[in-house]
Amino acid sequence: MPHAPLHAPALSVGPPDELTGSQAVFSTAEFRQRVANIQKALRPTGAEALLLTGPENIFWTTGRQTAGYFSFQALVVPLSGEPVLLVRQLEMTGAQASTWLTDIRAWQDGEDPAQALGALVAALGLRHLAVERNGWFVSQALAERIAEALATVRVSDGSGLVEGLRAIKSPAELEAIRRAAAYAQAGMVAAIEACREGASENDVAAAMMAAAISAGSEAMAMEPLVSSGPRSGIPHATWRRRRMDAGDGVFLELAASHDRYHAALMRSAWIGPPPAEAQAMMDAALRALDAALAAMRPGEPCAAAHNAAQAVIDAAGYNAAFRKRIGYSMGAAFAPDWGEGAILSLFSDVSRPLEPGMVFHLPATLRSYGAFTVGASETVIVTNKGVEPLSDLPRAMTIR
Structure with a gap:
């Protein structure tokens, strides 16, 4: 099955382009290097992408920060190309302002974010996903729903991959x-x-x-x-x-x-x-x-x-x-x-x-x-x- 393009249309209309990166804490080059380091570490696992849900790991990879991280968010880092961020609709403006990402998707209030994540993974055509299993902000109930939404995808453990990179600071x-x-x-x-x-x-x-x-x-x-x-x-x-x-x-x-x-x-x-x-x-x-x-x-x-x-x-x-x-x-x-x-x-x-x-x-x-x-x-x-x-x-x- 061919992969869908990583820059497929977003699931919702986001803020204007001039906001992109306007509140980012580091340069785009800093974050590009971090993504490249993740992709290099991911390659030996055989997975096509890494799924991150912990706010620290998402922030480290993209600069994404907000007081609204109590709402589910997820970052898909593919083996090549740009990451794709999934956030609550209300968080779209902040997500664009705090990151240099060009592909940010949204789930709506009233929608199950696990189903939104499953739809995103399917749209990207991913068949093997490494998952951050020790992310502390995903409840057991939500984790079970995510597992159901990813039932057709091979899932392996990607825990610790980003943490190992975070230990040494730039x-x-x-x-x-x-x-x-x-x-x-x-x-x-x-x-x-x-x-x-x-x-x-x-x-x-x-x-x-x-x-x-x-x-x-x-x-x-x-x-x-x-x-x-x-x-x-x-x-x-x-x-x-x-x-x-x-x-x-x-x-x-x-x-x-x-x-x-x-x-x-x-x-x-x-x-x-x-x-x-x-x-x-x-x-x-x-x-x-x-x-x-x-x-x-x-x-x-x-x-x-x-x-x-x-x-x-x-x-x-x-x-x-x-x-x-x-x-x-x-x-x-x-x-x-x-x-x-x-x-x-x-x-x-x-x-x-x-x-x-x-x-x-x-x-x-x-x-x-x-x-x-x-x-x-x-x-x-x-x-x-x-x-x-x-x-x-x-x-x-x-x-x-």
């Missing part, structure tokens, strides 16, 4: 992440300054977000983490109007964004002198972070950084206070997560070697669960010789 991506790091530092400086007896967690969160946004940050893929007193000993707790008292620890973490690329930063503060145990744990966390950063060199496995940090923590006797990975990849992100932890972790037994252009966030935290959390973090770029931390903010606990 110069343009690294520049966006550096800018995001500057916004995050501005937010952290303001948050630390707002920590004082009588101030509320909301006061601190408001100062943090206002400073980061004023510095240039766009929408953050996850809310900042601001917690105080016993609440600071609860992982991933955030502001809930609590007022700070003398003797409270304060946990502060945020990721700011530039063109959807994120950089994160975490610091600790204490209202008055900290207890000896908290200070000892803080010192151990900082030594663990230093050890992890020193272990990060091109060619070393991702596990090396974690193992170095874990050795410091174990020697200090805080194994029970640290039961997690030391870091995770950073880059393009949409809610609910500011990181790329599903792509690459700095953790035991992760054997992928570090390469220049990889970016990681390393939160070195130690917790007395339900009492306090202390530590610090850095977002770093792997270089030819080691790592480039993207913050120059002191890591020591701030006493307020």
Whole structure:
């Protein structure tokens, strides 16, 4: 069966041509190279095209971004030629403005997007489709309907193909992440300054977000983490109007964004002198972070950084206070997560070697669960010789 042309008429009338790429975050050449890299990686699979549904992977491939990604969208990347994007009708204008794509199709409200996808695949004449099975924004019910709509097509697993390419950032991506790091530092400086007896967690969160946004940050893929007193000993707790008292620890973490690329930063503060145990744990966390950063060199496995940090923590006797990975990849992100932890972790037994252009966030935290959390973090770029931390903010606990 011959393939239908990839530039067949769209299923609906889109916005005027002058909008194309007007809001794109990178040049058309940047995205063409990414598509070419996908096509090269796809060729050995035998599939005729790759189907993407995750917002991060669609964004990375095309620049497509919107707050309306809660509605189903799909990108078909063929072995040759241009990708075809399927979005909700309401999203057509934004899709054209944020991408350089020339073929954008639409499904209508009231229409089953799974059926629209099936019709698109049929119109393109595809017989073998690699599918991103681990896309997190497709419900089980929708996945079942998509499977039914593609029943006549051979489907293979294309999970991880794009993620493997995303792990190493281009110069343009690294520049966006550096800018995001500057916004995050501005937010952290303001948050630390707002920590004082009588101030509320909301006061601190408001100062943090206002400073980061004023510095240039766009929408953050996850809310900042601001917690105080016993609440600071609860992982991933955030502001809930609590007022700070003398003797409270304060946990502060945020990721700011530039063109959807994120950089994160975490610091600790204490209202008055900290207890000896908290200070000892803080010192151990900082030594663990230093050890992890020193272990990060091109060619070393991702596990090396974690193992170095874990050795410091174990020697200090805080194994029970640290039961997690030391870091995770950073880059393009949409809610609910500011990181790329599903792509690459700095953790035991992760054997992928570090390469220049990889970016990681390393939160070195130690917790007395339900009492306090202390530590610090850095977002770093792997270089030819080691790592480039993207913050120059002191890591020591701030006493307020």
